[in-house]
Amino acid sequence: MTHARIGLYGLCMLLLSATAAGAEEIERDFHRTFDVERGHRLHLVHGDGDVVIERWDQDKVDVQVVYRAVYKQVGLASKVDFDVEFSQRGSTVDVRGRESNRVILGYFSFNEHEHLYTVRAPSYLELDLEGEDGDVEIADWDGEIKLRNEDGDVKLVDIRSPETALSVEDGDITIERLVGKLVITGEDGDVRVADCSVRDGRIRLEDGDATFTRCEGSASFELADGTVALERFRPDSITIRTADGDVDLDLLPSSAMDVTVRTGDGDVTIDLASGSSTRFSIDTDDGGIRLDTPGAVDVSKRESRVSGRLGAGEGSLRVESGDGRVILREGP
Secondary structure: OOHHHHHHHHHHHHHHHOOOOOOEEEEEEEEEEEEOOOOOEEEEEEEOOEEEEEEOOOOEEEEEEEEEEEEEEEEEEOOOEEEEEEEEEOOEEEEEEEEEOOEEEEEEEEEEEEEEEEEEEOOOOEEEEEEOOOOEEEEEEOOOEEEEEOOOOEEEEEEOOOEEEEEEOOOOEEEEEEEEEEEEEEOOOOEEEEOOEEEEEEEEEOOOOEEEEOOEEEEEEEEOOOOEEEEEEEEEEEEEEEOOOOEEEEEOOOOOOEEEEEEOOOOEEEEEOOOOOEEEEEEEOOOOEEEEOOOOEEEEEOOOEEEEEEOOOOEEEEEEEOOOOEEEEEOO
């Protein structure tokens, strides 16, 4: 081994075996305010930080960012720091949080105590949010919402946006009282929506479940392994496609009902409330079909297909299943 290599090896061992330096604390607090008007947008890049967005009645965006952390490091590493870049160009307010640290040789331990973005703004402001592990909460909002996140959870309450578009990988999404277009793309996280009126909804998930409770409107669902559950749902146009996931529908009467369900191996259970008016058809390959519809007329049964009518037959209900079992029930 050459002298240079021996020296480098000794330096590495010295650095890696050194005891950690005393804990260092970072405390940062940023606060900026910008004038805005209708048609303006907030672009917020928040990384691992949590975000809380609240409505107020001033034509200003007020942003406060608090960052608290404690860390220890061993070896050669740049100092840990945090900064926020603020700017306003035309109709866009841009806020970007930046964490800086670089390990050259060694390691550091990091304990983040607080990383929070608090935004107060008029509810007409359009939101464009980009995050990683941070959670996001938005309440009482009218402007369009566009959100991209990785592992953080998202909670929306009292949303009247023309369009809400959410893309979340592993985080869960909870929505209460939304009116408008809803677009959700996810992987492993679950989606729970309650008391909403959805126009042209589009929900696409991998392993996550989608549950809509006491909602109405039109939507398409595309899931791989997750379950679709519509509870006390008043449907217009609903399309559901799953591979292995189950489908559980509890549907209220609707003259505009146009429901299509296509599954691979998942089971399908549909409960129609009393007074429902629809024609129905069920087709399966290897799955069984069970009807509990005492009010059905014009019922036709074959080995793998059942069809019929409830009430005047104003709506349409179609189910196509591979190996899954299908149950259709009519409420009292």
